[in-house]
Every structure is written in C-alpha cells, then in structure tokens.
Amino acid sequence: MKKKEAILKVATVLFANKGYPDTSMQELSRLTGAAEGTIFYHFGTKEGLLLAILKQTRETIVRQFEEFLEAREFGSGLSRVEETVSFYLYLAGFLEDQFLLLHRHHVYQFSETNPEFREHLEEIYNCLTDFFEWAIIAGQEDGSINPELHPRKTALILFTMVDGLVRFKNYNLYDAGALFNELMNACRTMLQAPQRNN
Amino acid sequence: MKKKEAILKVATVLFANKGYPDTSMQELSRLTGAAEGTIFYHFGTKEGLLLAILKQTRETIVRQFEEFLEAREFGSGLSRVEETVSFYLYLAGFLEDQFLLLHRHHVYQFSETNPEFREHLEEIYNCLTDFFEWAIIAGQEDGSINPELHPRKTALILFTMVDGLVRFKNYNLYDAGALFNELMNACRTMLQAPQRNN
DNA sequence: ATCAAAACTGAGTGACCACTCAGTTTCGGC
DNA sequence: GCCGAAACTGAGTGGTCACTCAGTTTTGAT
Structure with missing residues (x-):
C-alpha cells in the first residue's frame, strides 16, 4: 500500500499545480519511485487516478x-x-x-x-x-x-x-x-x- | 488576412472550452480550413497563438x-x-x-x-x-x-x-x-x- | 517452508503532438 | 503583364504520450 499512497500524494500536487494534461505518467513514476506499470496497476487509467484523488x-x-x-x-x-x-x-x-x-x-x-x-x-x-x-x-x-x-x-x-x-x-x-x-x-x-x- | 482572423476566432472557442493542451493544431487546422503551416506562419508557436488571443x-x-x-x-x-x-x-x-x-x-x-x-x-x-x-x-x-x-x-x-x-x-x-x-x-x-x- | 495472490516492474507500442521547410499561390503597386 | 513580397501549403520529423504485458518480487496465511 506504500506505493499507492505515494502516487496519490504526488499526483495531487502535480495535477493541482502543473495541471492534468501537463503531468505525464513518466514524471509521476520518476517522482514516486514507482514504475509506470504500477500506477496503471492501481488506478487503471490516468483518468482513474484523477478520480481517486477527487x-x-x-x-x-x-x-x-x-x-x-x-x-x-x-x-x-x-x-x-x-x-x-x-x-x-x-x-x-x-x-x-x-x-x-x-x-x-x-x-x-x-x-x-x-x-x-x-x-x-x-x-x-x-x-x-x-x-x-x-x-x-x-x-x-x-x-x-x-x-x-x-x-x-x-x-x-x-x-x-x-x-x-x-x-x-x-x-x-x-x-x-x-x-x-x-x-x-x-x-x-x-x-x-x-x-x-x- | 482572412485565415488569420478565422484561426484567432476558432482558437478562442477551442482554448476556452476544450482547454489549451487538449486543443491540437491539427484540429484547429481542420476547423479553420487553414493548413497547419499557416497557423505557425502567423503566430510562430502555439503559445504565440494563445498570447494573440489574450x-x-x-x-x-x-x-x-x-x-x-x-x-x-x-x-x-x-x-x-x-x-x-x-x-x-x-x-x-x-x-x-x-x-x-x-x-x-x-x-x-x-x-x-x-x-x-x-x-x-x-x-x-x-x-x-x-x-x-x-x-x-x-x-x-x-x-x-x-x-x-x-x-x-x-x-x-x-x-x-x-x-x-x-x-x-x-x-x-x-x-x-x-x-x-x-x-x-x-x-x-x-x-x-x-x-x-x- | 510452501504457495497463491497481490504488488510491482520496465521495455515496448502505436498514436499523436508541435513544429519545419521547400515549394506554390495570391496580392498589390507599377 | 511583371515582379517581389506576403500568404499559404501539407508531407515529413523527432519526440512524447498513455497504456500494455509477460515476467519478477513481496506478502501473508497456513
């Protein structure tokens, strides 16, 4: 559960400050230490990640x-x-x-x-x-x-x-x-x- | 000057309603009837187009x-x-x-x-x-x-x-x-x- | 210790992106 | 009608994107 929480936390900051389309999964992966695949494993799609944050x-x-x-x-x-x-x-x-x-x-x-x-x-x-x-x-x-x-x-x-x-x-x-x-x-x-x- | 005005007009609507990153030059070209090259001829970059609209x-x-x-x-x-x-x-x-x-x-x-x-x-x-x-x-x-x-x-x-x-x-x-x-x-x-x- | 499920990995994929450029068409002054 | 400038073209380019998948590691219950 560690990675999932970290992704949520970092993605909240990035989506809020850089905007949704200007935040790439690659960047998110780099900043959380999680592989790109991990993000999709937990949230399915980028839209799903935003929904989880909301x-x-x-x-x-x-x-x-x-x-x-x-x-x-x-x-x-x-x-x-x-x-x-x-x-x-x-x-x-x-x-x-x-x-x-x-x-x-x-x-x-x-x-x-x-x-x-x-x-x-x-x-x-x-x-x-x-x-x-x-x-x-x-x-x-x-x-x-x-x-x-x-x-x-x-x-x-x-x-x-x-x-x-x-x-x-x-x-x-x-x-x-x-x-x-x-x-x-x-x-x-x-x-x-x-x-x-x- | 016809094409330039049309681009400004359509881009205003698209940037306002779909958002800047979600509007592609390809789409803008299709909706205005101007070639993609024409947009860059008039405004230099996508950012330049937004500036002209502002x-x-x-x-x-x-x-x-x-x-x-x-x-x-x-x-x-x-x-x-x-x-x-x-x-x-x-x-x-x-x-x-x-x-x-x-x-x-x-x-x-x-x-x-x-x-x-x-x-x-x-x-x-x-x-x-x-x-x-x-x-x-x-x-x-x-x-x-x-x-x-x-x-x-x-x-x-x-x-x-x-x-x-x-x-x-x-x-x-x-x-x-x-x-x-x-x-x-x-x-x-x-x-x-x-x-x-x- | 065993094992299945859950968590995680990262190279690979096809689509799309902003932007370029060499060439063509249109326009306006003479 | 001629010519240079301005307007316009669209196929091509390199890069980035969200997402996939076959495989590996971690976890926790027994």
Whole structure:
C-alpha cells in the first residue's frame, strides 16, 4: 500500500499545480519511485487516478468541516457565519493543493461524461453550501441575521465571495490576505438584521 | 488576412472550452480550413497563438467597458456600482469564450515565465477593478455609499463576488441567473451609507 | 517452508503532438 | 503583364504520450 499512497500524494500536487494534461505518467513514476506499470496497476487509467484523488479530496474536506462543526460552540448565528467563512479560508490554505484542484477545469470536464466525477463534485459543493446555509438559518432564528434573506441563495452568494477570494490567492492576482478584514466586514454588513431606531 | 482572423476566432472557442493542451493544431487546422503551416506562419508557436488571443481579449474587454462608461449617465454612485456589476455580468455572457479563457489556468501559467502574458492579465484585472473603484468613490462623494469603506479593497471584494458568480455559471454548478437579485441586494446592503435614525 | 495472490516492474507500442521547410499561390503597386 | 513580397501549403520529423504485458518480487496465511 506504500506505493499507492505515494502516487496519490504526488499526483495531487502535480495535477493541482502543473495541471492534468501537463503531468505525464513518466514524471509521476520518476517522482514516486514507482514504475509506470504500477500506477496503471492501481488506478487503471490516468483518468482513474484523477478520480481517486477527487474522491480523497471529497472525503478530506467533508470530514474536516464536520469535525469543525462538532468541536465549535457558536455564539450568535452571525458569528457562526463568520467562523465558517474563516474556517473555509483556513482550510483552503491548509489543503491548498486539494482546493487548487477544485479550481482546475479537468475535473469539471470529466464530470460531463463521467457521473462519478459529478457525484464527488456535487457532494463537495453541496456540503460546503450547507454549512453556510445552516449558519444563516441559525442566525435568522436567534435574530442576528436579517430574516428576509433567502438562506440558500444567500449561502451561495457567501460561497461565491469566499471561493473567489481563494481563487485570487491561488493565482497570485492580489494579496488576498489583505482583503480578509474587508471580506468579513462585507459578510457582516450584508447579513445583519436591520438595526432598530433609537 | 482572412485565415488569420478565422484561426484567432476558432482558437478562442477551442482554448476556452476544450482547454489549451487538449486543443491540437491539427484540429484547429481542420476547423479553420487553414493548413497547419499557416497557423505557425502567423503566430510562430502555439503559445504565440494563445498570447494573440489574450491580447485581443484585453482590447475587447477594455474597449467595451470604456464605451459603457461613456454612454451611460449614472444617478447616484451606488446605482453606478449596481450598473457596473450588471454590465460585468452582461459582458461575461456576451463575451462568454473570452471570460472562460480568463478562468483557464494556462494564461496564468504562461504569465509566470512570459511577461507579455502577465502584462495583458494585469491590464484586464486592473481595468475591471478600477471601474468598480471609481463607482465606489463617486458614491462616497455623493453620500450614497458608506464613506468608511476602503474603495480599492471594497472594489476587489465586489470583483470577487461577481467573478465568482461567473465561474459558477461557466461550470454549470448552479443556476447562477437565479442569484442575480441576491447578488445585487448583497452589493447594495454592504455598500449603503448607514441610515440616519428617524 | 510452501504457495497463491497481490504488488510491482520496465521495455515496448502505436498514436499523436508541435513544429519545419521547400515549394506554390495570391496580392498589390507599377 | 511583371515582379517581389506576403500568404499559404501539407508531407515529413523527432519526440512524447498513455497504456500494455509477460515476467519478477513481496506478502501473508497456513
């Protein structure tokens, strides 16, 4: 099982950083110390290797978020949203290669023809959006979040913002870290329940 | 000049939709009716072809935004932001292939070694962010937008949101159109100047 | 110690790739 | 109509690619 794990690990880094078509099995073989034949023995095809990586990514991300949710006690629903956003950004740094892979086009391309790809992707995105939505609903129940907002759609808008920031970071377009405070402020302002007049 | 234009046009569609490495010169030759040699006669290398497409994309996007800005009369700064966001989304649909290309990894990969790529990309992103920033500054001057917001950073957050939505649409992850109203609401709420108490 | 299954090997294969080049056709100014 | 330049051609080239397969090594249960 040693070689199989090494291949998965190295291939994740290469597919995420160099891209799927630009990573050759020869290179993968050289960097893992496994023969080319070994890779095909374990994963069948190059596409099969990418699928195995996506599966592992899904399991890791979902588990990490579930552990976060279990371990944390939240104050208001609004602060739960804020902490979820923070955790998303932390995780995108901690699991940098996996999140980069999710911004790569090949997983979406394969998902158009291979239902297993689509299933993993949907699970990941549904899971992430759910965590935002639950936090919003909690906030609407405790009065810290505007009750007129549509929870699911607002969760998607939040997700859009956070995921866009991760993309900026990954592409080195801007110093995304410098935007953290602005992002949190924007989230807070757009969600906040309308203030009562004095 | 007929063949050169046809190659640019078809290559834009293929690079954007199939990806750069998955598009072969043979295929490009077949679809344009130009010989393979013709492509290399005009663009030198495959990378040179991508660069020419990026250059054209930059020119088109920048020109379109400038025309939009000249033609429109805006009410408040806040409504100028809203119209800029709308126009961005409209343009991302109208120039679908070009915007898809900007979400492809290869242009960023080449920009790490080829300064011409980086220059075009920076120009595009700076230009887009500028338009958001100017609208925010206008809104802060006429009192429709919270004066405590950092114009540039807030412009980047706006850009993150809008660009993230375009990405969702391009990847068919969600019905992005259904989020339009929520996006506009979110922008309005996060920018709005604090309401005076009655 | 034995043995079958699982893991692993790496040279070999055919297909495809970006790119070349020697030659042909088209175009525009006179 | 002539001529040089620009546009265009497509068979050919060397290299790389994903994948195969016949054979070897490792593993673990008995």
